[in-house]
Amino acid sequence: MTDAASQQLFELWKRQFDEGVQAWSRLVSTSPATAPPDPAAFWKPILEQTTQAWARTFAQTPVTPDLLGQWKQFLDQSIDAWSRVLGQVMATDAFAQQLGRTLDQWLVAAAPAKKAAEQAVDGVLQSLNVASRSQLTAVARQIVELEDRIEGLEDRIAAVLKKLDEVAKAVTRQPA
Amino acid sequence: MGQERFADVVERFASGYAEAMASGVSPEDLKQWQEELERNVKRMKNLSQMVTDPVAPKVGQTPREEIYRKNKSRLYRYASRRTHRTPLLFVPNLGISRPYIFDLLPHGSFIEYMTEQGFDFYLLDWGVFGPEDNGLSLEDCVTRILPRMAAKALETAEVDEISVLGYCMGAPLSLSFLGSRPEFPVKNFIDMAGPVDFSRVGLFGLWLDKKYFNADRFVDTLGAIPADLIKAGFKLIKPTMDLSTNLNLWWNLWNDKYVEGFTALNKWANEYVAFPGEFFRQWVRDFYQENLLFRDRLVLGGRPVHLGAIRCPVFVVGAKEDYIAPPACVRALIDAVGSRDKEYVELPGGHISLIAGRGAAVHCWPKVAGWLASRS
Numbered sequence: 001m002t003d004a005a006s007q008q009l010f011e012l013w014k015r016q017f018d019e020g021v022q023a024w025s026r027l028v029s030t031s032p033a034t035a036p037p038d039p040a041a042f043w044k045p046i047l048e049q050t051t052q053a054w055a056r057t058f059a060q061t062p063v064t065p066d067l068l069g070q071w072k073q074f075l076d077q078s079i080d081a082w083s084r085v086l087g088q089v090m091a092t093d094a095f096a097q098q099l100g101r102t103l104d105q106w107l108v109a110a111a112p113a114k115k116a117a118e119q120a121v122d123g124v125l126q127s128l129n130v131a132s133r134s135q136l137t138a139v140a141r142q143i144v145e146l147e148d149r150i151e152g153l154e155d156r157i158a159a160v161l162k163k164l165d166e167v168a169k170a171v172t173r174q175p176a
Numbered sequence: 177m178g179q180e181r182f183a184d185v186v187e188r189f190a191s192g193y194a195e196a197m198a199s200g201v202s203p204e205d206l207k208q209w210q211e212e213l214e215r216n217v218k219r220m221k222n223l224s225q226m227v228t229d230p231v232a233p234k235v236g237q238t239p240r241e242e243i244y245r246k247n248k249s250r251l252y253r254y255a256s257r258r259t260h261r262t263p264l265l266f267v268p269n270l271g272i273s274r275p276y277i278f279d280l281l282p283h284g285s286f287i288e289y290m291t292e293q294g295f296d297f298y299l300l301d302w303g304v305f306g307p308e309d310n311g312l313s314l315e316d317c318v319t320r321i322l323p324r325m326a327a328k329a330l331e332t333a334e335v336d337e338i339s340v341l342g343y344c345m346g347a348p349l350s351l352s353f354l355g356s357r358p359e360f361p362v363k364n365f366i367d368m369a370g371p372v373d374f375s376r377v378g379l380f381g382l383w384l385d386k387k388y389f390n391a392d393r394f395v396d397t398l399g400a401i402p403a404d405l406i407k408a409g410f411k412l413i414k415p416t417m418d419l420s421t422n423l424n425l426w427w428n429l430w431n432d433k434y435v436e437g438f439t440a441l442n443k444w445a446n447e448y449v450a451f452p453g454e455f456f457r458q459w460v461r462d463f464y465q466e467n468l469l470f471r472d473r474l475v476l477g478g479r480p481v482h483l484g485a486i487r488c489p490v491f492v493v494g495a496k497e498d499y500i501a502p503p504a505c506v507r508a509l510i511d512a513v514g515s516r517d518k519e520y521v522e523l524p525g526g527h528i529s530l531i532a533g534r535g536a537a538v539h540c541w542p543k544v545a546g547w548l549a550s551r552s
Contacts, residue, residue: 066208068212072423072427075423076420076423079416079419079420079423080416080420082416083414083415083416083420086415086416087379087499090379090412090413091378091379091382093382096382096383096385096387096388097387097388099383099388100383100387100388100389100390101388103389103394104390104393107393107394107397107398110397110398111397114397114398133307137306137307137308138308140306140307140308141308141311143308144247144308144309147246147247151246151324
């Protein structure tokens with residue numbers, strides 16, 4: 001099979017995809033007053049179409065290992081196309097808004113759960129006379145602060161030593 | 177054939193090999209089939225090993241010494257023959273991922289490559305921060321940790337000037353440092369896939385827009401931004417990534433070299449690192465939402481940050497298919513700095529393709545080393 005055949009496969013897929021999108025649009029834009037959509041009715045023609053497309057492809061293709069390479073290429077192109085479509089959807093304000101809303105809802109649920117879990121774990125640890133996470137964190141924070149202070153002292157000592165060095169040099173340069 | 181049932185087709189396809197053999201297949205086809213069969217056997221062998229007895233990849237093998245440590249952060253020196261006098265300080269991203277991607281595997285390591293080219297390489301590993309570091313802000317990193325590490329690198333190398341390379345978030349962080357401290361002796365600056373104009377930063381810019389994303393609420397509720405949340409964000413930005421990665425793995429599973437590289441890269445790609453809360457708050461607010469660095473409005477440690485104050489030679493590398501730092505937002509640095517010697521290149525591939533993988537070794541690393549060599 002050649003690149004042309006691969007392109008043909010891709011065109012086929014593209015056509016299916018376009019038809020799928022149109023079908024979904026029709027499905028979504030259906031007014032609620034009408035009967036609920038039947039998913040099987042939507043998927044059946046697509047499945048049949050896909051089946052036939054593959055069948056045609058296999059029928060036209062000599063059975064050689066090249067077919068596997070074409071199959072891989074076809075999947076790559078399909079994934080790439082899906083990626084582009086999803087990228088376009090995710091680049092909309094509507095998606096960003098929905099994502100923000102979902103995260104906010106998650107936070108609203110997560111905050112009390114996190115607090116309750118922390119309190120419960122702290123309670124258990126306290127009853128076992130073991131240091132809790134918050135206590136260990138406080139100790140670690142103090143160590144970090146101590147390290148900062150030591151570093152500050154090191155800097156000051158280095159500055160003082162530098163000045164002393166400059167003074168010593170100046171003194172040795174002066175004639176006796 | 178038109179209406180042939182799919183099951184019939186599959187059966188015909190499956191039995192195609194036997195039929196082809198029976199009907200007298202050409203020697204080329206036969207050879208191809210044999211190769212394919214051998215590949216499949218190797219695929220199964222490697223797959224079973226990956227599942228039942230996975231080998232931990234040996235990453236970060238280039239010899240190094242720790243020069244300095246401050247809290248969780250470390251400064252490492254990778255020594256070279258030092259054919260170039262000016263050493264290179266490498267500033268990667270803080271949080272998100274670990275920096276061993278820059279020294280992934282022997283013969284596939286940016287650090288190893290740069291040391292082979294004669295650059296003494298200093299890596300700033302920001303480290304993995306814990307809940308005790310939730311108060312660590314971006315300002316602390318830029319005004320306290322980064323200057324100290326840069327000074328230690330200068331001191332250790334016994335030189336008066338140093339080149340700085342910022343990768344990804346490391347670029348705006350080091351630019352903030354250099355823009356607020358123009359007196360710091362930096363000889364060259366390289367921005368590799370580092371966003372600068374956050375109004376053109378793509379999907380993350382949209383999702384983190386202040387209309388939709390409340391960073392304060394996140395930090396106040398969670399304290400730190402957990403690694404799993406960061407992972408979810410990066411997976412979402414390219415939802416088909418795992419699919420194509422696994423497809424490519426299957427396709428190349430017969431190739432031991434590929435499997436070795438995949439295992440190492442996959443380990444890195446799934447090892448996310450949390451953000452300290454205050455750092456994340458400031459990063460999202462000042463950079464993604466307000467774009468203060470590019471708008472010349474950023475003030476850190478009481479000092480204004482001016483990109484125009486950076487006058488050293490600047491080299492900017494963007495990646496054509498980078499969806500984390502799209503080329504436009506990286507390229508913006510060229511017009512913002514005050515340097516006369518400045519150059520922008522756009523290379524094929526994505527964000528990681530600049531730093532790891534075969535493409536990086538072919539397209540990116542020689543360009544970076546070449547540009548730097550003539551100025552070091």
